[in-house]
Amino acid sequence: MITSLVTLVTKLIFLQFERADLNQKFEFSDNSEFNYSNFKSCLHLIQFVARLNRNSLENIISLESTQEFTKNAFGFDSIHLVESFISLPKPAQTISGIVGILSAQKLIIVAIKGSISIEDLSLGINAISETIVLNPFQRDSSTYIGSYTLMPDIEMDQIDKGAGVGKGWYKYCYTIESKKANDNCYYDASCQVIPEGQYSKIDNECVFSQDKCSEMQKTMAEQIFDILKLYPDYQVIFTGHSMGACAATLLGYNYNLIPNHLHINSIYLYASPRIGNKKFVDQFNSFNLSVYNLINEKDIFTKIPTNLFQISEIINISSSKRGIIPNHDPQTYVQGIQPF
Numbered sequence: 628m629i630t631s632l633v634t635l636v637t638k639l640i641f642l643q644f645e646r647a648d649l650n651q652k653f654e655f656s657d658n659s660e661f662n663y664s665n666f667k668s669c670l671h672l673i674q675f676v677a678r679l680n681r682n683s684l685e686n687i688i689s690l691e692s693t694q695e696f697t698k699n700a701f702g703f704d705s706i707h708l709v710e711s712f713i714s715l716p717k718p719a720q721t722i723s724g725i726v727g728i729l730s731a732q733k734l735i736i737v738a739i740k741g742s743i744s745i746e747d748l749s750l751g752i753n754a755i756s757e758t759i760v761l762n763p764f765q766r767d768s769s770t771y772i773g774s775y776t777l778m779p780d781i782e783m784d785q786i787d788k789g790a791g792v793g794k795g796w797y798k799y800c801y802t803i804e805s806k807k808a809n810d811n812c813y814y815d816a817s818c819q820v821i822p823e824g825q826y827s828k829i830d831n832e833c834v835f836s837q838d839k840c841s842e843m844q845k846t847m848a849e850q851i852f853d854i855l856k857l858y859p860d861y862q863v864i865f866t867g868h869s870m871g872a873c874a875a876t877l878l879g880y881n882y883n884l885i886p887n888h889l890h891i892n893s894i895y896l897y898a899s900p901r902i903g904n905k906k907f908v909d910q911f912n913s914f915n916l917s918v919y920n921l922i923n924e925k926d927i928f929t930k931i932p933t934n935l936f937q938i939s940e941i942i943n944i945s946s947s948k949r950g951i952i953p954n955h956d957p958q959t960y961v962q963g964i965q966p967f
Contacts, residue, residue: 652699652700652701652702653667653668653671653672653700653701653702654668654702655668655669655701655702655729655732655734655736655864656732657732657733657734657862657892659892659893659917660917661893661917661919661942663964665864665893665895666895666919666921666964667961668701668736669736669738669864669866669895669897670866670868670895670897670957670960670961671701672701672725672727672736672738672866673738673739673740673741673866673867673868673871673897673957674868674957675697675700675725676722676723676724676725676738676739676740677740677741677868697725697727701727701736702729703727703728703729703736704728704729704730705727705728706725706726706727706728707725707726707728707850707854708722708724708725708726709722709723709724709725709726709739709847709850709851710722710723710847710850711723711724711799711800711846711847722740723739723740723799723847723871723874724737724738724739724740724847724851724867724871724874725737725738726738726851726854726855728858728861733858733860733861733862734861734862734863734864734892735854735855735858735861735862735863735864735889736863736864736866737851737855737863737864737865737866737875737878738866738867738871739847739865739866739867739871739872739874739875739878740867740868740871741867741868741869741870741871741872741897741898741957757793757794758791758792758793758794758903758904758934758935759791759792759793759794759797760789760790760791761778761786761790761791761792761797761907762778762783762786763778763781763782763783763786778801778848778881779846779848779849779852779881779885780852780885780886781881781884781885785884786884786910787906787907787909787910788906789904789906790903790904790906790907790910791903791904791906791907792873792877792902792903792904792907792935793873793900793901793902793903793932793935795870795873796870796873796874796876796877796900796902797877799847799870799873799874800846800847800848800874800877800878800881801846801847801848801877802846847874848877848878848881851878852881852882852885855882855888855889858889859889861889862889862890862891862892863882863889863890863891863892864891864892864893864894864895865878865879865882865891865894865895866894866895866896866897867896867897867899868897868898868957868960869897869898869899869900869928869955870900872896872897872898872899872900872920873899873900873902875894875895875896876894876896876899876902876911876938877902879891879894879911879916879918880907880910880911880914883914883916891916891917892917893916893917893918893919894916894917894918894919895919895921896918896919896920896921896938897921897957897960898921898922898923898926898928898929898955898957898960899920899922899929899937900928900929900931900932900935901929901930901931901932901933901935901936901937902935902936902937902938903935903936903938904934904935904936905936908936908937908938911938912938912939918938918939918940919940919942920937920938920939920940920941920942921942921944921960921963921964922937922941922942922943922944923943923944923945923946923954923955923959923960923963924943924944924945924946925945925946925948925954926946926954926955926959927951927954927955928951928955942964944960944963944964945963946959946962946963
C-alpha cells in the first residue's frame with residue numbers, strides 16, 4: 628500500500644514537472660565555451676532538483692523511476708541523488724543535488740538547488756553577518772550536538788591564507804552535524820571515532836557507540852567527490868541557482884585543488900549571492916576555469932552580502948519583471964539570456 632502510494636506521488640510529481648518544463652528534451656554539450664544548450668539544460672535540471680520532496684531518499688521516489696525519468700528528459704545514463712544536513716527549524720536531511728552521468732560524452736553534471744524554504748534561507752542569512760576563513764578541517768564544540776567541517780582531499784597550504792566565504796554557503800557544502808563521543812572526539816561519516824583536528828586518524832582513547840552514531844552522514848562535498856572518483860576519465864560541469872550557485876562555486880574551488888582531479892569543463896551559476904572575500908575571489912579567478920556567472924541586474928540577492936564579492940566572469944542579463952522574487956526566479960534567467 629505504501630509502495631503504491633509512493634509510486635502514485637512520484638508519477639504526479641513527474642507529470643506536473645513535465646507539463647511545466649519538460650515538454651522538450653534537454654541536451655548537454657562537452658563544449659566548455661558558453662552555449663545555450665548547457666545554459667538551459669543546467670537550469671532546468673536545477674529546477675527538477677528543487678521540486679523533489681525534502682524527505683529521506685527512500686521515502687521520496689524509487690531510484691528506478693528517477694533514473695528512467697532523467698534518462699528520458701536529460702539523456703543521462705544514470706543519476707545519483709545528493710543529500711545535505713539542515714539544522715533549522717529541526718535537524719533533518721534534505722535532497723540538495725543531483726549528479727547525472729553522460730557516458731557517450733564522458734561528461735558529469737553536478738546540479739545543486741537553491742533556496743526554496745525557511746530552512747535554506749536560515750543558512751544563507753548567516754553569510755550576511757559572518758565570513759569563515761577556509762580550513763580543510765575545523766569543528767564546533769559549543770554544544771553536545773557538535774559539528775565538524777571537512778573539505779575533502781586538500782591540505783591547508785593549498786588555500787590562500789585568509790581566503791574566506793560566507794558562513795551559510797560554507798556550511799551548506801561542508802558541515803556535518805555529528806554527535807560527540809566525549810570532550811575530545813567526534814564520529815566521522817563512516818561511524819568511526821575521530822580525535823580533535825585529525826579526521827584521518829583514529830584515537831584509541833575514543834569509545835565507539837552505535838547509538839550516538841545512528842544519524843551520521845557524509846557532507847554534500849564528500850558524496851559528490853566520491854561519485855566523481857568512479858569516473859576518472861570524465862569531465863565535470865558544476866551548476867547551481869542562488870545558494871546552490873554558491874555551493875557550485877565552492878565545489879569547483881575545492882575540486883580544482885585536488886591533485887589529479889577530473890577536468891572541470893565549466894561552471895554555470897545563476898542568481899548567485901556574493902560568495903567570498905577578496906582573497907578567495909582572487910584565488911578562484913586565478914584558476915582560469917570556464918565560469919559563467921549569470922546575474923539579473925534587478926536581482927537584489929546577487930548584491931548581498933555587501934562585505935563579499937562576486938567571482939568572474941559575470942554575464943549580466945536584463946528583466947522587465949517587477950518584485951524581488953520574480954527577478955530571482957530561475958525562469959527569469961532563461962528568458963533573459965535568450966537574446967544572446
